[in-house]
Amino acid sequence: MHPERVYFYGTCLVDLFYPEAGMAGIRLLRRAGVEVLFPDGQTCCGQPAFNCGYWEEARGVARSQVALFPLDIPVVLPSGSCAGMMRNHYPELFHGEPDEARVRAFSGRVFELTQFLVDVLEVKLEDLGEPVKVTWHSSCHALRDLGLAGQPQALLGQLANVEVAPLARERECCGFGGTFSVRHPEISGAMACDKAADAVATGASRVLSTDGGCLLNVQGALEAKGAALRAQHIAEFLWERTHAR
Amino acid sequence: MHAETGFRESAAQALGDPQIRANFRRAMDGLMAKRAAQFPDPADLQALRSLGTAIRARSLLKLPELLEQLEASCLRNGIQVHWARTCEEGNELILGLLRARGATRLVKGKSMVSEEMGLNHFLEEHGVEALESDLGEYIIQLDQETPSHIIMPAIHKNKTQIARQFSQKIKDAKYTEDVDELTALARKVLRRKFLEADAGLSGVNFAVADTGTLCLVENEGNGRMSTHVPALHIAVMGLEKVVETLEDVAPLYALLTRSATGQAVSTYLNLVRGPRGPGELDGPREVHLVILDNGRSRIYADPQLRATLRCIRCGACMNHCPVYTRVGGHAYQAVYPGPIGKILTPQMEGVGVRHELLHGSSLCGACSEVCPVEIPIPEIIVRLRREATHRDPGSSVEGRGTGRTATEDLAWRVWAAVLSRPGAYRFAAWCATRFRNLIPGGLPLLKAWTLARGKPVPARRSLQERVREEGIPHG
Numbered sequence: 015m016h017p018e019r020v021y022f023y024g025t026c027l028v029d030l031f032y033p034e035a036g037m038a039g040i041r042l043l044r045r046a047g048v049e050v051l052f053p054d055g056q057t058c059c060g061q062p063a064f065n066c067g068y069w070e071e072a073r074g075v076a077r078s079q080v081a082l083f084p085l086d087i088p089v090v091l092p093s094g095s096c097a098g099m100m101r102n103h104y105p106e107l108f109h110g111e112p113d114e115a116r117v118r119a120f121s122g123r124v125f126e127l128t129q130f131l132v133d134v135l136e137v138k139l140e141d142l143g144e145p146v147k148v149t150w151h152s153s154c155h156a157l158r159d160l161g162l163a164g165q166p167q168a169l170l171g172q173l174a175n176v177e178v179a180p181l182a183r184e185r186e187c188c189g190f191g192g193t194f195s196v197r198h199p200e201i202s203g204a205m206a207c208d209k210a211a212d213a214v215a216t217g218a219s220r221v222l223s224t225d226g227g228c229l230l231n232v233q234g235a236l237e238a239k240g241a242a243l244r245a246q247h248i249a250e251f252l253w254e255r256t257h258a259r
Numbered sequence: 260m261h262a263e264t265g266f267r268e269s270a271a272q273a274l275g276d277p278q279i280r281a282n283f284r285r286a287m288d289g290l291m292a293k294r295a296a297q298f299p300d301p302a303d304l305q306a307l308r309s310l311g312t313a314i315r316a317r318s319l320l321k322l323p324e325l326l327e328q329l330e331a332s333c334l335r336n337g338i339q340v341h342w343a344r345t346c347e348e349g350n351e352l353i354l355g356l357l358r359a360r361g362a363t364r365l366v367k368g369k370s371m372v373s374e375e376m377g378l379n380h381f382l383e384e385h386g387v388e389a390l391e392s393d394l395g396e397y398i399i400q401l402d403q404e405t406p407s408h409i410i411m412p413a414i415h416k417n418k419t420q421i422a423r424q425f426s427q428k429i430k431d432a433k434y435t436e437d438v439d440e441l442t443a444l445a446r447k448v449l450r451r452k453f454l455e456a457d458a459g460l461s462g463v464n465f466a467v468a469d470t471g472t473l474c475l476v477e478n479e480g481n482g483r484m485s486t487h488v489p490a491l492h493i494a495v496m497g498l499e500k501v502v503e504t505l506e507d508v509a510p511l512y513a514l515l516t517r518s519a520t521g522q523a524v525s526t527y528l529n530l531v532r533g534p535r536g537p538g539e540l541d542g543p544r545e546v547h548l549v550i551l552d553n554g555r556s557r558i559y560a561d562p563q564l565r566a567t568l569r570c571i572r573c574g575a576c577m578n579h580c581p582v583y584t585r586v587g588g589h590a591y592q593a594v595y596p597g598p599i600g601k602i603l604t605p606q607m608e609g610v611g612v613r614h615e616l617l618h619g620s621s622l623c624g625a626c627s628e629v630c631p632v633e634i635p636i637p638e639i640i641v642r643l644r645r646e647a648t649h650r651d652p653g654s655s656v657e658g659r660g661t662g663r664t665a666t667e668d669l670a671w672r673v674w675a676a677v678l679s680r681p682g683a684y685r686f687a688a689w690c691a692t693r694f695r696n697l698i699p700g701g702l703p704l705l706k707a708w709t710l711a712r713g714k715p716v717p718a719r720r721s722l723q724e725r726v727r728e729e730g731i732p733h734g
Contacts, residue, residue, distance in 0.1 A: 194618065201582055
């Protein structure tokens with residue numbers, strides 16, 4: 015069923031670092047004939063505190079966010095990690111709380127962007143760009159926490175002039191892991207460097223992902239290497255390729 | 260023996276050693292490929308995993324009664340059963356058994372529980388020679404090291420390192436890098452030791468409650484030698500290793516060998532039913548089983564954490580862990596390294612002292628994805644991080660609340676205060692975007708980040724500003 019309206023949740027990393035990806039996500043949804051609402055007051059899904067064991071703090075933030083989405087319409091996020099948090103971990107976080115039922119109802123409406131474009135809207139994309147080679151990195155949380163099953167690859171597969179070069183150890187973590195990247199910067203940095211090296215070895219001009227955390231991490235490692243390859247959010251790339259200028 | 264330096268320091272040290280990094284990367288890539296080749300059909304794999312998970316969950320659900328049944332069955336078979344609450348108790352028990360028979364030379368098959376107990380060290384202090392007979396264990400014992408992997412204890416070494424070590428430490432050994440010759444060299448030493456030993460010690464992979472059978476999975480035959488040649492056989496196991504029937508063993512065994520080393524079957528599967536019977540020509544005269552608790556019954560008491568005890572010690576989580584692959588097993592400074600060690604060690608030793616270990620995970624989930632008995636390792640890590648910082652009533656976790664620091668506590672309070680107030684967040688976002696190039700690189704978090712990465716620079720204008728400009732409705 016094709017919904018008429020959806021909420022868009024920007025996420026803190028997209029808000030601060032990848033606003034173009036957020037705008038692209040909104041435009042992709044609108045072009046598919048969906049009205050997009052962007053509630054004011056969005057901050058963060060609360061995942062960092064949840065993952066570190068500070069659940070009261072995470073709940074406070076999560077509660078303030080859930081209140082922004084009262085209508086019974088889908089909530090779409092340009093992030094597999096935050097979508098996984100809201101969809102799968104909010105029910106656990108609010109277990110036994112007075113507003114558990116309300117939060118559970120909200121969780122059931124949460125979708126990651128590519129998941130929504132493919133599974134719900136069944137979008138068909140037309141590639142308007144020049145031939146380009148890209149490579150794909152799955153975000154661990156999108157892949158294993160949310161359970162994204164090939165939707166981003168399906169979208170990229172619709173683009174006639176885009177070659178997706180396989181990334182060695184594609185399913186291996188890039189080393190971001192939220193607070194992991196600053197608590198264990200040496201290990202995290204080694205993982206990011208290896209991921210960047212694998213990406214460079216593909217000969218692609220961009221490494222794409224669904225998640226701002228991975229992008230920030232891989233881009234940082236690419237910059238440290240002085241590589242020409244750039245990390246980009248899949249929404250921004252899809253919009254770039256399919257939008258008539 | 261543990262935690263003289265933290266996980267962070269020892270991990271950093273390992274990262275700086277190109278040999279360690281290369282050895283682990285090569286070994287883990289190989290093991291991942293071998294496991295994948297054993298499970299070509301995802302549906303078959305999932306069916307087998309579900310079965311394995313169900314068997315382990317059912318065994319744990321009935322744990323107290325199965326342990327009682329195991330004891331009765333073992334006694335019926337002539338296996339004497341001993342219970343040890345702590346590692347110290349276990350060590351004393353084993354020493355007592357050896358002393359009573361005047362045994363001073365012990366050969367050991369691989370046993371992680373004996374590593375947990377620090378048994379070798381303890382026995383040596385009391386005049387008993389404890390020789391590891393598994394090739395990997397033998398290699399690291401020569402160097403007085405601990406295992407860096409639970410299945411492949413010497414995986415951190417390459418053949419050149421082993422060749423050098425053998426030529427220095429084994430009497431009359433010539434230097435060779437030929438793997439077959441190196442193996443033959445070790446075999447020659449070990450053969451003699453098997454014949455001379457007064458007692459043999461082994462681990463237990465599965466203990467079958469209704470038949471009193473101890474199952475021991477191995478590839479080298481050293482396990483069979485250790486359990487059958489000496490007159491006295493002592494088996495040690497954690498109390499979670501029990502299963503109900505022999506039928507339960509087959510699927511677990513299939514999962515174990517495939518997940519661990521990518522083998523459809525191992526070279527040996529020993530089923531110990533008891534001592535040598537009347538008229539039988541070989542086998543030990545006495546068999547003893549030592550069942551160790553060491554915090555396991557406390558883990559068992561919590562319904563969520565109990566899943567930790569489903570572990571069949573295949574090591575697949577290590578083989579697939581991007582952190583383990585980078586730093587190797589020794590960096591964890593724990594008997595059980597890698598993802599399973601990250602949840603097992605803090606539960607045994609206390610979540611406070613092992614706080615850092617709990618945070619040495621990106622929560623990528625590769626471990627739980629491959630775990631043959633579907634232990635939700637990332638979820639348990641998050642749960643234990645909570646236990647480390649909170650003193651929830653009703654929790655039985657050792658050391659709960661002791662990992663909390665005032666700084667971290669304050670940081671999360673401020674974090675929550677800013678992010679639960681849209682106005683405060685908007686102001687912070689405005690500052691971050693407007694002063695994006697002025698953010699000092701010396702800030703603690705940023706400094707850590709920029710060790711290996713370029714400094715992240717916020718966008719000129721936030722998404723929320725862009726949305727407002729474009730007139731996207733708020734709803």
